[in-house]
Amino acid sequence: MKKIGELVAERTFLLSALASSSITVAILAFMVFMGLPLMKQAGFYQLLVKPWAPYQGSFGIYPMIVGTGCISFLSLVVAFPLSLGCSFLIATIAPKPVSKGLRRLIELMTGIPTVIYGFVGIFLLVPYIRELFRSGSGLCVLTAALVLGIMITPTMTLFFCDSFDRIPRSYLTAAEALGASRTQKLLYVILPCAKKGMLNGVILALGRAVGDTLVALMLAGNSVRVPGSVLEPARTLTAHIALVIAADYESPEFRSIFACGVVLYLFTMMVTFLVRYLSFAEGRRD
Amino acid sequence: MKTRILENFTVVFAWLAGLVLLSGVSLLLGYLFFKGHASLNLSLIFGDTPPLQALLLKQRVFEGLFPAVAGTFVLVVLSIAWAIPFGIATGIYLAEYAGPRVKRVLDALFDVLSGMPSIVIGLFGFSFAVFLHKHYSDRIGPCLLISSIALSFLVLPYIIRTTQAALEGIPLNIRLTALALGATRLQNIFLVLIPRSVSGIMSGIILAIGRCAEDTAVIMLTGAVASAGLPRSLFSQYEALPFFIYYISSQYADSEELMQGYGASIVLLFLCALLFVTAYGIRKGLSHFVFYRP
Numbered sequence: 001m002k003k004i005g006e007l008v009a010e011r012t013f014l015l016s017a018l019a020s021s022s023i024t025v026a027i028l029a030f031m032v033f034m035g036l037p038l039m040k041q042a043g044f045y046q047l048l049v050k051p052w053a054p055y056q057g058s059f060g061i062y063p064m065i066v067g068t069g070c071i072s073f074l075s076l077v078v079a080f081p082l083s084l085g086c087s088f089l090i091a092t093i094a095p096k097p098v099s100k101g102l103r104r105l106i107e108l109m110t111g112i113p114t115v116i117y118g119f120v121g122i123f124l125l126v127p128y129i130r131e132l133f134r135s136g137s138g139l140c141v142l143t144a145a146l147v148l149g150i151m152i153t154p155t156m157t158l159f160f161c162d163s164f165d166r167i168p169r170s171y172l173t174a175a176e177a178l179g180a181s182r183t184q185k186l187l188y189v190i191l192p193c194a195k196k197g198m199l200n201g202v203i204l205a206l207g208r209a210v211g212d213t214l215v216a217l218m219l220a221g222n223s224v225r226v227p228g229s230v231l232e233p234a235r236t237l238t239a240h241i242a243l244v245i246a247a248d249y250e251s252p253e254f255r256s257i258f259a260c261g262v263v264l265y266l267f268t269m270m271v272t273f274l275v276r277y278l279s280f281a282e283g284r285r286d
Numbered sequence: 287m288k289t290r291i292l293e294n295f296t297v298v299f300a301w302l303a304g305l306v307l308l309s310g311v312s313l314l315l316g317y318l319f320f321k322g323h324a325s326l327n328l329s330l331i332f333g334d335t336p337p338l339q340a341l342l343l344k345q346r347v348f349e350g351l352f353p354a355v356a357g358t359f360v361l362v363v364l365s366i367a368w369a370i371p372f373g374i375a376t377g378i379y380l381a382e383y384a385g386p387r388v389k390r391v392l393d394a395l396f397d398v399l400s401g402m403p404s405i406v407i408g409l410f411g412f413s414f415a416v417f418l419h420k421h422y423s424d425r426i427g428p429c430l431l432i433s434s435i436a437l438s439f440l441v442l443p444y445i446i447r448t449t450q451a452a453l454e455g456i457p458l459n460i461r462l463t464a465l466a467l468g469a470t471r472l473q474n475i476f477l478v479l480i481p482r483s484v485s486g487i488m489s490g491i492i493l494a495i496g497r498c499a500e501d502t503a504v505i506m507l508t509g510a511v512a513s514a515g516l517p518r519s520l521f522s523q524y525e526a527l528p529f530f531i532y533y534i535s536s537q538y539a540d541s542e543e544l545m546q547g548y549g550a551s552i553v554l555l556f557l558c559a560l561l562f563v564t565a566y567g568i569r570k571g572l573s574h575f576v577f578y579r580p
Contacts, residue, residue: 003470005472006470006471006472009472010383010472012375013375013376013378013379013382013383014379014383016371016372016375016376016379017375017376017379017380017384017392019372020372020373020376020396020442020446021376021391021392021395021396021399023399023439023442024395024396024398024399024402025395026410027402027406027407027410027439030410030413030414031406031409031410031413034413081299081303082303082306082307083303084299084303085299085300085301085302085303085304085306085307086300086303086304086307088296088299088300088303089300089301089303089304093296093297093300093301094300094301094304102304105308106307107566108559108562108563108566109311111496111500111558111559111561111562112314112555112558112559113499113500113502113528113554113555113558114500114502115500115502115528115531115532115551115554116314116318116531116551116554116555117314118532118535119318119531119532119534119535119547119551120314120317120318120551122535123317123321123535124313124314124317150307150310150311150314153307157307181293183293183296183297184293186296187292187293187296204401207401210403211401211402211403211404211405211406212403213403213404213405213502213503214502214503214532217532218532218535218536238403238405238503241405241406241408241409241507242405242503242506242507245409245412245507257409258409258413261406261409261410264403264405264406265402265406268398268401268402268403268406269398271401272394272397272398272401273394275397276394276397
């Protein structure tokens with residue numbers, strides 16, 4: 001027989017768990033509810049592929065989707081080799097004290113506020129890019145992607161290191177017993193074993209790049225056009241939300257940000273479930 | 287010899303990557319300090335007002351960062367106050383009570399929430415404020431209360447996850463001893479398991495504080511403004527450090543304001559680094575799954 005107190009406590013815990021988890025659902029519900037008028041009027045799919053032309057009554061978010069895609073992809077291109085190299089350094093190549101120190105430092109770097117990346121980016125990198133390529137204002141896809149790349153590198157590196165750490169000790173000892181050098185161990189044992197975990201890291205870093213607002217908002221120039229090259233400005237989904245929010249509550253322009261919200265939400269969900277599936281598959285293999 | 291080349295190349299590549307990252311970050315921080323160190327003094331925070339008078343709320347600060355710092359402080363305290371009870375209770379439920387099936391569903395939901403871009407949460411908070419404004423009271427708009435609630439949604443997964451991980455990490459023999467001596471489940475949780483996982487829970491809370499202090503996207507949609515003075519009530523708009531930095535970067539009028547922006551960046555950076563190091567010191571080896579912030 002349970003005491004009343006026990007039961008009450010259990011119910012309280014259950015209720016708070018339900019309340020917290022309902023937030024996830026509530027956010028999607030709200031987003032869809034608020035965006036519904038526009039989605040009904042234009043069709044959700046149509047919104048995704050149409051250009052943004054408020055004066056012709058078209059509020060498609062296609063340019064923002066392309067902008068987000070370009071900037072995130074480019075930032076991955078910057079971050080992937082950097083993270084790979086750094087995680088190699090930490091895993092085997094660097095001597096023990098250096099690798100420990102580097103890891104601490106990279107962990108600390110995940111705590112640098114995004115707004116500071118943006119702030120320094122504006123005053124340091126933007127003038128430099130402007131001088132270097134002599135085109136436009138320097139606020140462009142390339143600038144945003146570079147800063148974003150540096151910003152997501154620590155996260156990605158730590159995930160890589162994590163997947164290296166999960167490799168069974170016995171594999172490594174076996175390689176050592178066969179006379180493998182540190183680099184050989186890395187290339188022929190650790191790397192092939194850790195592939196899935198690394199894929200996870202890349203996906204999560206991509207999620208972070210897509211979800212970031214401040215860097216893109218401050219550095220990408222925010223023009224609503226499909227960027228023709230990396231030196232042209234672009235607007236991301238996140239920046240679009242931040243920029244349009246000042247407008248009138250009832251206008252279709254305002255409604256379009258909920259379509260952006262839904263897209264971002266669905267993307268987050270996809271990333272989460274993909275990562276869960278991959279780690280589940282990885283767990284089953286062991 | 288081809289493999290030999292590959293191996294050498296790997297070593298060079300790794301060192302190069304490390305060098306690039308380090309120089310990138312030191313450039314970022316070095317630039318910030320080089321440009322902003324001159325602005326670091328008391329008048330950066332308090333302007334021309336005597337610090338004591340400002341702290342006691344006797345005089346308004348016009349030229350300094352004091353309202354922004356105070357706004358950030360109040361905001362953090364409020365959001366953490368909302369998030370702690372729910373976060374810890376949910377963490378306890380997940381670790382101690384939930385059956386495997388329920389746990390899988392809840393885990394998935396919290397994973398989605400922890401990966402949610404902060405601007406989406408901000409948008410939710412904003413539309414919630416608009417909703418309340420239309421249906422309940424004209425007095426409610428984007429304000430301190432709404433911001434703090436939205437921020438607490440943002441950091442809830444951190445607290446849940448660290449609580450859960452700390453509880454689940456307790457070895458079985460400790461878990462069973464009190465129960466074997468006749469303690470009830472609840473007694474076991476509060477007298478044995480929670481005291482043992484306080485450090486884990488604390489580090490989660492400190493990380494959550496850092497996240498609250500740092501986040502800009504949520505607050506810029508839910509009530510942070512460039513000039514509001516000190517926050518007067520839960521339903522007023524307010525200033526905050528990260529928003530101030532963002533605002534200065536696009537709207538600065540003269541070099542003096544810009545210097546203030548540099549100063550604010552350095553203050554925020556120090557604040558976040560301090561919180562981070564504290565969290566790290568409290569509990570070493572915390573998985574950065576907790577640190578992952580989209």
